[in-house]
Amino acid sequence: MPESTSLTFDLLSDEIRQSSAIGAEIQLPPGMPMLDLDRLTDNDKNTLRKALFENQVIVIRNQKGIDPTVLPSLAKIFDPNASDVHSAGEKAVSDPKNILSAYKAGRIPRAPQVGIIGSGRFQYYEGLKELEVVHLDHTLFHEEPLSQDELDNGYTRPYRWHMDTPFYERLPGEVTILHSIRIPNVPDQKMKFPDGTEKTVGAGATAFFSGARVFSLLTPEEQEFALNTTVTYAPQAYEYIRQCKASENGLTIPNFGREVPVENLSEWSWDKVAEHPMVWRNPLNPDRPFFQVHGCCVYKLTTRNPATGETTVIDDVEKVREVVYKMQSKIYAAENIYAHHWQEGDVVIFHNRGVMHSITGQLAKYKEEEDKRRLLWQCTMTSTTPPSPSGITRESTTRVM
Ligand SMILES: [Fe+2]
Numbered sequence: 451m452p453e454s455t456s457l458t459f460d461l462l463s464d465e466i467r468q469s470s471a472i473g474a475e476i477q478l479p480p481g482m483p484m485l486d487l488d489r490l491t492d493n494d495k496n497t498l499r500k501a502l503f504e505n506q507v508i509v510i511r512n513q514k515g516i517d518p519t520v521l522p523s524l525a526k527i528f529d530p531n532a533s534d535v536h537s538a539g540e541k542a543v544s545d546p547k548n549i550l551s552a553y554k555a556g557r558i559p560r561a562p563q564v565g566i567i568g569s570g571r572f573q574y575y576e577g578l579k580e581l582e583v584v585h586l587d588h589t590l591f592h593e594e595p596l597s598q599d600e601l602d603n604g605y606t607r608p609y610r611w612h613m614d615t616p617f618y619e620r621l622p623g624e625v626t627i628l629h630s631i632r633i634p635n636v637p638d639q640k641m642k643f644p645d646g647t648e649k650t651v652g653a654g655a656t657a658f659f660s661g662a663r664v665f666s667l668l669t670p671e672e673q674e675f676a677l678n679t680t681v682t683y684a685p686q687a688y689e690y691i692r693q694c695k696a697s698e699n700g701l702t703i704p705n706f707g708r709e710v711p712v713e714n715l716s717e718w719s720w721d722k723v724a725e726h727p728m729v730w731r732n733p734l735n736p737d738r739p740f741f742q743v744h745g746c747c748v749y750k751l752t753t754r755n756p757a758t759g760e761t762t763v764i765d766d767v768e769k770v771r772e773v774v775y776k777m778q779s780k781i782y783a784a785e786n787i788y789a790h791h792w793q794e795g796d797v798v799i800f801h802n803r804g805v806m807h808s809i810t811g812q813l814a815k816y817k818e819e820e821d822k823r824r825l826l827w828q829c830t831m832t833s834t835t836p837p838s839p840s841g842i843t844r845e846s847t848t849r850v851m
Contacts, residue, residue: 529624570823608700608808661740
C-alpha cells in the first residue's frame, strides 16, 4: 500500500462519542504538521467538509503557533459565502445592555474576525496591552444555582446552549472555529444528569449536542410539527433576556417575567428580527434534518399545515419556550453530549448550524491564579446565506442515529 499523502479523518472512539453522533479527528497530510491551506488539494478540502458535516465537530491537534489569519480562510472552506465580519459585529460587544458584553471578549487586531475568550488577565497579548477575559460564573447564571457543596466538589453545568449568532440582524455562520492557546491547570469537573448519571469533563470543556440527534428523538407528530414550523426570535434577542436566568440544564428560561419590555429595548425593527426554520438542512445531505432552536431566545412559532396551507401561531413567549423545551430537552442525557476536553493547540471546527453548544466549567474563582487562566480564539463569521426553509418532508428524511 503506498503511503497516503492526503488529509484523512478518524471518528473519535465509541467511548467518547457514545450516542452523540459527534466527533472526528483530522490527520493532516504527511509532512504538514501545521495546517497550510495553500497546500491542501480540492480532495483534502472535500474530506474536511465530509468530516465536519457528517460528524458536526472536528479537531486538528497540535496547532500551537497557527496564524490567526488562517482561521477565517479555513472557515470559508465550509461556507464559501461567509462574510468577513465576526458574528458579533465589526467590534467586540461592549454595550452593557447586551448580555454578550459580560464575556469581555477581545479581538485580535491582525485578524478582527477572531475573538479572544477565556478567563483571567493578560498583558501584551497579540498587540493588546491589557486584556481581561471573563468566564461565566455558576453562582450568577442559573435560576437554581449549584449549591456550595456542589461547587466545592467540582460540579459544573452547561450555562446556556446556543448557536453563535446574535439572533438579530446578522445570520449565523455555518461554522465556528475555536483554538486553544492556554488550558487552565484545574482538575476535571463533573456534570450531573436527571437520570443520576455523572459525566467527567475537562475544566472549561465546550459541550455540544447534535440537532440531528434531537430530531431523531422526536415523536412522528413532533417531527411533523418541527418540519412545518418557523421560529421567530425576540427583537434584540440577547438584550431581551439579559436579566433572565437559565434552567439547570441551560436549555431554557424557566421563569417568565424578567424580560426587558420590547418598548424599552435598543432601537429595533421587524425586518432585522431573526426568523429561521425549526429544522435546518445539512449542506452535504439536504434531507438530513437538524432541529436547531435557541430555547432561551425564542419569541413566536408559526406552523403551516402542509395540506391546507393554514397557519397557526403561538406568540405567548412562555408557551413558546415550553413547546420548544418539551422537544429539545429529550437530548439532555450524558450519552448524547460531547464535551470537548481541550488540549493546548487544538483547533476545533464545529457546525454551528448543526449543533447547539455551551460553555461549561467553574473557572471564575481561579481567575487570579496564573496557571489557571484560560485563553481561546474564536472565529465565527456571519454568513450571507439564510438557512434554507427546510422543504424536508418526513418521508424524505434520512434517519440519523
Ligand atoms: Fe458560543
